[in-house]
Amino acid sequence: MPTPDHPTTSDYSEHAREARQFYRSVLVSLQEGGVPFLVGGAYAYARYTGIKRPTKDFDLFVRPEDFPRTLEVLAAAGLETESSFPHWLGKAGLGEHFVDIIYNSGNGVARVDDAWFTHAVPGEVFALSVPLAPPEEMIWSKAFVMERERYDGADVIHLLHARGQLLDWPRLIARFGEHWLILLMNLVLYGFVYPGDPHPAPRWVYDDLLDRWRATLDAPPSRDQVCRGTLISREQYLVDVLARGYLDARQEPIGTMTAAEIEDWTRAIGQKE
Numbered sequence: 001m002p003t004p005d006h007p008t009t010s011d012y013s014e015h016a017r018e019a020r021q022f023y024r025s026v027l028v029s030l031q032e033g034g035v036p037f038l039v040g041g042a043y044a045y046a047r048y049t050g051i052k053r054p055t056k057d058f059d060l061f062v063r064p065e066d067f068p069r070t071l072e073v074l075a076a077a078g079l080e081t082e083s084s085f086p087h088w089l090g091k092a093g094l095g096e097h098f099v100d101i102i103y104n105s106g107n108g109v110a111r112v113d114d115a116w117f118t119h120a121v122p123g124e125v126f127a128l129s130v131p132l133a134p135p136e137e138m139i140w141s142k143a144f145v146m147e148r149e150r151y152d153g154a155d156v157i158h159l160l161h162a163r164g165q166l167l168d169w170p171r172l173i174a175r176f177g178e179h180w181l182i183l184l185m186n187l188v189l190y191g192f193v194y195p196g197d198p199h200p201a202p203r204w205v206y207d208d209l210l211d212r213w214r215a216t217l218d219a220p221p222s223r224d225q226v227c228r229g230t231l232i233s234r235e236q237y238l239v240d241v242l243a244r245g246y247l248d249a250r251q252e253p254i255g256t257m258t259a260a261e262i263e264d265w266t267r268a269i270g271q272k273e
Helices: 012-034 042-048 063-077 112-116 135-142 153-166 170-192 202-216 238-242 259-267
Strands: 059-061 082-087 089-094 097-100 119-126 127-133
Touching: 012 063, 012 097, 012 119, 012 127, 042 059, 042 119, 042 135, 042 153, 063 089, 063 097, 082 153, 082 259, 135 153, 135 170, 153 170, 170 202, 170 238
Parallel strands: 059 097
Antiparallel strands: 082 089, 089 097, 119 127
């Protein structure tokens, strides 16, 4: 499958050309500055699925420990930088154009670690050789996005459709960890979307996940009332943790986020990240 330079190759407007030049300059600055990064978002998605779609932003993934250096390098290149949400996201921009610098997920689950880079896929973007975020990590992080205004489930299904037979399934299952039900849910949904197609995962994957699910049917109720809905939507399950007495699965010690980070992330509901 050819590697796309841009998800919207049919758009040759002046604004699009300026955006391409800006994104390329960001990549060059990071390469020259020795900052390790991965290209994700619509660019990696198009590479893996062949589906090209309009995009107004550019997603770069870095390790959390490399985030400060990333901002330093881009600020030295003349960009305005900010740590938008300190638990997962920063931005760098110039005029109308900007890039997202991502080192975790909004729910604190999909932290960028060394494995993202170990399993990165070589790619080419804007005539530059760059590493792409692995498809397993894209599936892992996207599977949790189920907001009213944004649902990434179709991306997950299309990634499974295009890459299922090539995925490292043991690693993907390990990525989901205790949240394996989210992976099973998407595999079941895949069968609904493509009822006549072969299953994207080997049989042992279904057997393993279904055995886990069956075991939950006989398990006694937990004494702790935990709501994991906040891991898939920061807004739609707030009533459970704010008014119904459920513990927030995002918050320490259950999750990885502090109360202050959750408050900051909640306050931003309705804003564009």
